[in-house]
Amino acid sequence: MMKAAIYCRVSTEGQEQDGTSLQTQLEACLKYCQVKGYEVKYQYSEAWSGLSLERPRLAELREAVRSQAIEVVVVYSLDRFSRDPVHGVILMQELEKNEVALEAATETVDNSEVGKLVFYIKGYAAKLDAERRRDATGRGKRALLKNGKMPQGTGVGIYGYKWDSASKKRIPLAHESKVVKHMFEMAASGKSCFDIAKTLNDSSVPTKTGKKWEARTVSRLLTNKAYTGITYFGRTTGKDHKKTNEDTWHVLTDVTPAVISQELFERAQSALAKLRELHSGKAKHEYPLTGFAVCGKCGSPLVGNCLRGNYRYYHCRGTYPTASRAKICDAHYIRADWLEEVVWDKVKSILSQPELLLAEVGKQVENEKAHYSTGTMDKEIKELSRRLKGYAGQERRLMNILRMDLATPDIVLDEINLMKKEREADQVRLNGLIQAKENLAKALEMQESIKELCAKVVPCLDSCSNAEKKDAYTYLDLKISATPEGVSIKGYLDLNVLTIARTWA
Numbered sequence: 019m020m021k022a023a024i025y026c027r028v029s030t031e032g033q034e035q036d037g038t039s040l041q042t043q044l045e046a047c048l049k050y051c052q053v054k055g056y057e058v059k060y061q062y063s064e065a066w067s068g069l070s071l072e073r074p075r076l077a078e079l080r081e082a083v084r085s086q087a088i089e090v091v092v093v094y095s096l097d098r099f100s101r102d103p104v105h106g107v108i109l110m111q112e113l114e115k116n117e118v119a120l121e122a123a124t125e126t127v128d129n130s131e132v133g134k135l136v137f138y139i140k141g142y143a144a145k146l147d148a149e150r151r152r153d154a155t156g157r158g159k160r161a162l163l164k165n166g167k168m169p170q171g172t173g174v175g176i177y178g179y180k181w182d183s184a185s186k187k188r189i190p191l192a193h194e195s196k197v198v199k200h201m202f203e204m205a206a207s208g209k210s211c212f213d214i215a216k217t218l219n220d221s222s223v224p225t226k227t228g229k230k231w232e233a234r235t236v237s238r239l240l241t242n243k244a245y246t247g248i249t250y251f252g253r254t255t256g257k258d259h260k261k262t263n264e265d266t267w268h269v270l271t272d273v274t275p276a277v278i279s280q281e282l283f284e285r286a287q288s289a290l291a292k293l294r295e296l297h298s299g300k301a302k303h304e305y306p307l308t309g310f311a312v313c314g315k316c317g318s319p320l321v322g323n324c325l326r327g328n329y330r331y332y333h334c335r336g337t338y339p340t341a342s343r344a345k346i347c348d349a350h351y352i353r354a355d356w357l358e359e360v361v362w363d364k365v366k367s368i369l370s371q372p373e374l375l376l377a378e379v380g381k382q383v384e385n386e387k388a389h390y391s392t393g394t395m396d397k398e399i400k401e402l403s404r405r406l407k408g409y410a411g412q413e414r415r416l417m418n419i420l421r422m423d424l425a426t427p428d429i430v431l432d433e434i435n436l437m438k439k440e441r442e443a444d445q446v447r448l449n450g451l452i453q454a455k456e457n458l459a460k461a462l463e464m465q466e467s468i469k470e471l472c473a474k475v476v477p478c479l480d481s482c483s484n485a486e487k488k489d490a491y492t493y494l495d496l497k498i499s500a501t502p503e504g505v506s507i508k509g510y511l512d513l514n515v516l517t518i519a520r521t522w523a
Contacts, residue, residue, distance in 0.1 A: 022056035023088045024048065025079050026063040027098045040065075043094035043123075050123040051092055059088055068101030071108065080109075083118050090119040096127065103413070107438055177226045177239060178277055188244075188274045195277040197223055198245055201236065202278050205286035210293055211236040212340075232340070240290065246283045247276035303330050306484040307358060307498060310491050314501040316347040322354065330354035332500070350502050360505050361498060365490055366479050372472040378511050379461070379468045386458040395451050402448040409441045464510055467493040 026043035040063045051058050060082055064075035082088050091113065093099045099120070100106040113120050120127050175181045178198040179188035197218070204214050215231035225231055243250070249270040305322030311332060312319055318336035325331060331354055336347030368375055416437075420430045471493040475486055482490070495510035 019055060019057045020089045021059045021087070022051050022090045022092050023060040023062065023079055023082055024051065024058060024092050025076070025099065026061075026094060027068060027073070027076075028065050029067055043098065046094055046123040047092045050121075054121075056090060056092070068097060068099075069105075071100075071102070071105045080112060083112060083116050086116055086118075088118060090121055093120070093122050095122050095124050104438060104441075107434065175226070176242065176244060178245065179274065186273070190275055190277055194226075198239070199278050199282075202240065202245070202282050202286045205240050206282060206289050208289050208293070211240065211290075214240075230343075237290075240286055243283070244274045245276065245278050246280050247274060249273045304484045305330070305332065305354065306488050306491070307332065307354075307361060310488075310496050311357070311361075311498040311500055313347060313349050314499040314504070314506065315349040317499075318347060320352070320500065323351070325351075332357055352500055352502050357500055357505065361491075361496070361507060362482075362487060364507050365487075365494065365496075368494070369472070369476050369479060369490065372476050375468055375511075376465075376472065379465050382511065383458075383461045383465050386454070386461040395455065399448065399451050399455070402444050402451070405444055406441065406448065409437060412437055460510075464493075464495070 024044065024047040026040050026047065028040055028043075044061065044063060048058065060079070062075040062079050064073060066073040066075075079091065083091070091099075096106075100109055110120065175188065178191060178194040180191055182189050201214055201218075204217065205211075209217075211233040215233050215236045218231045218236075223231075225235060239245075303322065303324050307320065308322055309319075313334035313336060316334060316336045318334050320332040321335050323331045323333045331351040333351050334347045334349040337345050337349060339345050413434075416430055416433055419425050420427065471490055475482060475490050478486075497508045499506040
């Protein structure tokens with residue numbers, strides 16, 4: 019009995035077209051395996067674009083193929099497996115390499131060379147169709163916005179409403195709307211986003227997707243003006259908000275019914291602003307290793323903590339519970355004075371002989387220059403980038419040759435495989451050159467930083483302020499891993515080599 023894996027895919031979670039829903043695909047594939055007498059070992063289903071090769075469930079399937087845990091992959095149809103022709107060829111070659119067959123419940127899969135070419139052509143057609151659909155979708159969205167209606171996909175939408183596809187409007191949900199109003203009231207009363215999230219989780223109130231509330235999720239909800247009846251489309255939030263051209267925003271006033279008053283929204287914003295101002299004040303104690311040190315037990319960042327007003331410690335952030343999870347680490351407190359002394363002593367031993375440090379960074383620069391020749395490699399990067407863009411045109415020309423019967427399918431398939439190998443080799447070479455260029459730039463930047471550090475800090479090693487120490491840690495690109503029992507210190511340069519060299523000197 020052959021061991022089989024079933025793979026089902028839709029483009030979006032809401033896709034329920036005839037014959038393509040995940041349940042329909044799975045039932046058809048299971049029936050197919052039953053008729054063929056296959057033993058179904060794995061079932062993979064996901065909502066993901068067929069134009070992407072980086073799909074979570076597909077990655078699991080490929081791992082099962084590589085481990086030779088299965089002998090046949092069963093899909094509903096070939097376009098469910100891949101909608102990109104090049105990706106299709108890659109997947110087919112992986113299956114062939116591991117002696118795994120590909121079969122479809124609704125069509126015959128020909129694994130001959132001609133069959134592979136047909137699969138490639140189908141993928142090419144599917145890719146063109148997807149691009150046409152994307153263009154049509156964009157035009158449709160623009161038309162809706164012009165008429166004052168909001169484009170809405172098949173996602174769950176914002177909390178508190180359901181989407182009415184007929185009227186193109188949001189419909190308030192009674193229970194969720196009450197939760198929204200309660201959240202704004204809690205915020206207006208002075209509760210933080212963390213406390214609000216914890217209150218909801220303790221009351222077993224789920225988010226729209228059924229998950230637990232996080233402080234950032236609460237923050238996004240509490241700053242969304244849609245709950246007052248004003249809807250923005252095309253507007254970004256957070257860091258990208260400042261970069262967005264306001265002319266690209268669309269303000270829609272008849273899409274989202276208000277579930278809170280403007281007055282309550284403003285009171286909540288005022289209270290949240292006061293909380294941000296309260297927590298943005300200067301800390302009583304300084305912790306210069308913050309941002310450089312992580313827990314040696316779980317890898318979470320170390321943060322400063324003062325006990326009884328005077329005793330400074332570093333503590334693993336993973337030992338603090340969040341609104342949606344318990345603590346993930348039980349590491350003990352680390353005495354701040356001890357940890358800071360250990361780290362600074364190490365840095366001082368390096369900086370006390372600046373000529374050694376400068377020689378080491380100079381050696382690093384020379385090593386990177388040996389791997390990268392600025393003049394010739396910049397030209398090669400430009401040439402490789404140009405060639406990679408040209409492969410799409412080669413692909414179209416091969417399709418035209420096939421349609422015009424100017425070459426046999428075998429010849430065209432050979433050319434496609436050769437083109438694929440050349441493209442992959444060019445991409446690998448380009449990535450390597452770009453990385454080498456970045457490494458050289460970093461080495462040169464580090465050389466200048468070290469020179470600046472030596473001029474600024476070395477003359478006063480025994481009287482450096484915390485700000486100057488942090489500059490030194492930044493220039494040396496320090497990464498510190500610590501527990502109460504020990505400390506590991508690494509940097510851009512090999513710190514052990516530097517301190518050993520100083521000892522031998």
